[in-house]
Amino acid sequence: MIEQQITGAIITGIKSLYGAEVPAEQIQLQKTKKEFKGHLTLVVFPLLRVSKKSPEVTAQEIGEYLQANEPTIASYNVIKGFLNLTVSSYCWIDLLNSIHKQPNYGITAASEQSPLVMIEYSSPNTNKPLHLGHIRNNLLGYSLSEIMKANGNKVVKTNIVNDRGIHICKSMLAWEKWGNGETPESSGKKGDHLIGEYYVLFDKHYKQELKELEGKGLSKEQAEAEATLMAEAREMLRKWEAGDEHVRSLWSTMNSWVYAGFDETYKRMGVDFDKIYYESETYLEGKNEVLRGMKEGVFYQREDASVWADLTKDGLDEKLLLRADGTSVYMTQDIGTAKLRFDDYPIDKMIYVVGNEQNYHFQVLSILLDKLGFAFGKGLVHFSYGMVELPEGKMKSREGTVVDADDLMDEMVNTAREISQELGKLDEMTPEEIENIARIVGLGSLKYFILKVDPRKNMTFNPKESIDFNGNTGSFIQYTYARIRSVLRKAAEQNITLPGEIPTSIAISEKEENLIQTVAAYASTIQEAGTTYSPALICNYIYDLVKEYNQFYHDFSILREENADLKNFRLILSENVAQVIKTGISLLGIEVPERM
Numbered sequence: 066m067i068e069q070q071i072t073g074a075i076i077t078g079i080k081s082l083y084g085a086e087v088p089a090e091q092i093q094l095q096k097t098k099k100e101f102k103g104h105l106t107l108v109v110f111p112l113l114r115v116s117k118k119s120p121e122v123t124a125q126e127i128g129e130y131l132q133a134n135e136p137t138i139a140s141y142n143v144i145k146g147f148l149n150l151t152v153s154s155y156c157w158i159d160l161l162n163s164i165h166k167q168p169n170y171g172i173t174a175a176s177e178q179s180p181l182v183m184i185e186y187s188s189p190n191t192n193k194p195l196h197l198g199h200i201r202n203n204l205l206g207y208s209l210s211e212i213m214k215a216n217g218n219k220v221v222k223t224n225i226v227n228d229r230g231i232h233i234c235k236s237m238l239a240w241e242k243w244g245n246g247e248t249p250e251s252s253g254k255k256g257d258h259l260i261g262e263y264y265v266l267f268d269k270h271y272k273q274e275l276k277e278l279e280g281k282g283l284s285k286e287q288a289e290a291e292a293t294l295m296a297e298a299r300e301m302l303r304k305w306e307a308g309d310e311h312v313r314s315l316w317s318t319m320n321s322w323v324y325a326g327f328d329e330t331y332k333r334m335g336v337d338f339d340k341i342y343y344e345s346e347t348y349l350e351g352k353n354e355v356l357r358g359m360k361e362g363v364f365y366q367r368e369d370a371s372v373w374a375d376l377t378k379d380g381l382d383e384k385l386l387l388r389a390d391g392t393s394v395y396m397t398q399d400i401g402t403a404k405l406r407f408d409d410y411p412i413d414k415m416i417y418v419v420g421n422e423q424n425y426h427f428q429v430l431s432i433l434l435d436k437l438g439f440a441f442g443k444g445l446v447h448f449s450y451g452m453v454e455l456p457e458g459k460m461k462s463r464e465g466t467v468v469d470a471d472d473l474m475d476e477m478v479n480t481a482r483e484i485s486q487e488l489g490k491l492d493e494m495t496p497e498e499i500e501n502i503a504r505i506v507g508l509g510s511l512k513y514f515i516l517k518v519d520p521r522k523n524m525t526f527n528p529k530e531s532i533d534f535n536g537n538t539g540s541f542i543q544y545t546y547a548r549i550r551s552v553l554r555k556a557a558e559q560n561i562t563l564p565g566e567i568p569t570s571i572a573i574s575e576k577e578e579n580l581i582q583t584v585a586a587y588a589s590t591i592q593e594a595g596t597t598y599s600p601a602l603i604c605n606y607i608y609d610l611v612k613e614y615n616q617f618y619h620d621f622s623i624l625r626e627e628n629a630d631l632k633n634f635r636l637i638l639s640e641n642v643a644q645v646i647k648t649g650i651s652l653l654g655i656e657v658p659e660r661m
Contacts, residue, residue: 066585067137067156068580074135078127082604085115096582102142103149104582112145112552114129120146123474155569160635162566164584164641171588172648173217180413183221183406184210184448187331187338190227191323192236194411195330196421197526199454201515204654206418207336207449210514211652216595221410224338225322225402228320229345234301236260239267251323255329255471258320262506266579270294306392321328332472335508335654342396349400352393354437355386362391371599381425386433391475399430400437407441414446414597421449421521429499451523453515476528481507481540482534490661502658506532506540507510509655513539516653517604528648536606539655542646545611547661549643552623556636559624580617580638585611587645590650602655607649614642 072092093108098111109116109124114550116123121143139153145642164170186206189195195203210222227233241265249256271294289295304312331337340375355372358364364374364386372387386397395539406412417427427447434442455468484489490613491499514531518524530536556563586606594602623639626632645652647657 067103067152067160070137071131071150071152074131074137075107075127078130078134079112079115080129081119082126082621083115085352087112087115092374096586097149101144101149102151104151104152104578105259107148107150108146109148112273112430113575123323124148128287141247152578154578157463157578158567158569158571160585161581161634161638161641162569164636166565168639169648170645172215172589175217175219179217179219180634181219181221182213182414182416183410183412184213184418185223185224185225185274187224187228187329187336189277190232191260191320192232192258192264194255194326197455197468197470197473199452200334200470200511201450201524202418202420203331203334203336203451204512204515205448205520207602208603208653209416209418210599211654212594212598212600212603214486215591215652217415217597220430221339221412223342223406224496225342225344225347227307228343229316229348230300231298232264232299233316233320234305235267236264237312237319238301239263239270239318241315243270243444248418249325255326256324257326257330258469258471260323262321267298267659270337278349278614290362302392303390303532317542330474333508334470335656339450340409342402344402347401348398349392349401350405351399352387354400354404355393355397356609358386358433358437374429374436375431376429376432381429381432384429384433387439389495394435396430397430399426400433403430403434403441403445404439404618407439412441414415414444415441416446416448418448424449449519453524453526456527471529474511477531478507478587479502479510480528484534490534502661505656505658506543506661508587509539509543509650511539511656512653512655513542513650516600516610519601520599539650541609542650543655543657544613544661545615546643546646546650547659548618548656549614550659553636553643555649556625561632563633563637563640566636568630571628571630571634573631573634574621576617576620577638579636580613580642582602583613584638584641584645587649592654603649603652607646610642610645614639 072089072094075089075092075094076089080083086089091111092104093111095108097106105126107127109120109127110122110513112127113120116126118126124143124146128143128150131138131150135605137152137156138150140151142149184206186209187199187203189199206222210220216219240260243266244263247259249259252259271292272291274294275285277289277293279285283291301312305316330643355364358374359366359372364372366372370390370391371385371389374384374386376382376384384396386393387393403415406415419427424447427445431442431445434445436442481498485502485506491502495503510531511528514526515524517537531538532540534540587610588607590602594600621635623632623635626635650657
């Protein structure tokens with residue numbers, strides 16, 4: 066690559082000019098800012114200790130050396146302590162020829178020796194449908210998995226389904242009391258939506274019971290202790306853990322309804338998993354590990370028979386691991402799940418995609434696993450992300466005001482269809498093509514809008530803002546891709562056969578050189594996104610590439626260019642921009658249409 070060649074020349078130049086050896090890491094070469102002339106900028110400040118001269122003089126001397134001794138450098142200019150280098154045109158054409166010969170440019174394939182990365186995402190409860198928060202989680206988890214694959218890792222995408230516990234029993238109890246045998250088939254509702262309604266119904270009746278008890282003069286705490294509905298739910302959980310046949314059968318039936326609903330939502334969202342774990346199958350493993358820890362003196366038991374971990378020496382507090390009645394908590398289950406995963410796979414890195422409200426939980430989990438003697442404990446990675454809201458405010462599942470993932474996807478597809486029709490982008494399409502474009506644009510806009518935000522930040526999702534054919538949106542990127550495909554189709558219709566290589570002697574513009582430089586940056590962007598766990602970097606890169614291509618498309622003729630070599634160059638450049646858009650946006654789980 067050009068940067069590596071120039072870095073080598075700079076190192077040689079420093080030795081020639083100042084008699085000093087400097088490591089490649091000390092050479093800070095970056096893309097030149099748009100307001101200055103040049104392609105690459107050398108930051109000379111770290112080199113002053115060997116030059117023993119001012120920043121301006123050091124930059125000037127290195128620039129003179131490079132122009133005299135390195136053929137890739139066409140010219141240079143100095144701005145204070147920055148040496149701006151202009152790379153010869155032939156180098157950019159050479160680079161484009163090299164990229165053009167690599168159908169999977171920027172993507173590193175995994176080998177037998179590649180590290181295995183397991184990424185956990187989604188983690189739904191089986192008492193309600195997936196909601197807007199799950200959408201951000203699923204999109205981040207899936208995209209991170211694809212980015213890690215693109216960096217040459219073997220990846221196992223995993224899901225832990227919270228299929229047991231008091232919250233599940235609330236839905237079950239409500240269905241038993243007020244369901245009248247209702248099923249997804251009899252109601253015409255998706256299974257996860259149906260069960261979610263009974264979770265909300267439980268909460269409604271429970272609040273009513275508390276209100277009545279408080280009306281009789283009981284305090285809030287007394288009312289909660291006296292409430293029979295919650296006591297029945299706890300009793301159902303105890304029966305479940307004891308293996309009660311009736312409770313287990315009801316649990317299995319209702320969960321099967323939910324899984325069918327989840328599968329539909331996941332498929333539509335375009336996410337999948339290689340291995341699904343269920344808490345009902347992992348909590349006992351965790352319980353056994355906690356009991357082992359208690360026997361070995363790692364944990365301790367209180368008078369009420371509950372089991373705790375004392376983490377005060379680690380700068381934290383005491384953590385409950387088993388309740389007094391012997392039932393487990395989330396932490397117990399996560400210990401069991403972690404152990405099973407490392408038993409099942411030779412994991413080199415375990416990444417949990419979970420919201421930032423669980424930062425403390427994963428800090429504790431890492432310490433507990435380490436205390437239990439698991440070597441992998443300290444190496445767990447919590448990919449912590451911020452909350453997502455709609456302009457109307459926060460979401461609450463108990464009150465039934467949650468924004469369902471299914472409803473939001475419906476709204477996005479409908480909005481995409483309406484906006485596309487208003488703009489005339491669906492003219493002359495069949496009904497099937499219109500629906501396909503609406504789906505691709507609607508879901509692509511949803512995914513891009515969520516993934517372009519730094520994962521660590523909270524965000525507000527605005528459906529209308531996300532579909533704009535002229536802004537930093539998925540639809541703008543998709544439209545640009547379709548535009549390029551249209552140009553390439555017209556070239557094929559004109560029987561234009563593209564050569565394997567572009568002659569390096571042709572004269573190209575600075576704007577075209579900059580566009581090649583941006584295309585070439587795709588490989589390093591994927592690497593950085595993998596190192597920093599940031600799909601947002603891919604989004605921002607593709608948006609910059611698309612903006613730059615649209616300026617090029619506006620300023621230069623492609624098919625009407627009279628010079629055949631220049632026409633072929635612009636077609637090959639367009640083809641490689643399209644290829645990078647397609648592969649890059651696929652790392653975000655987004656499809657691109659061939660025409661719009």
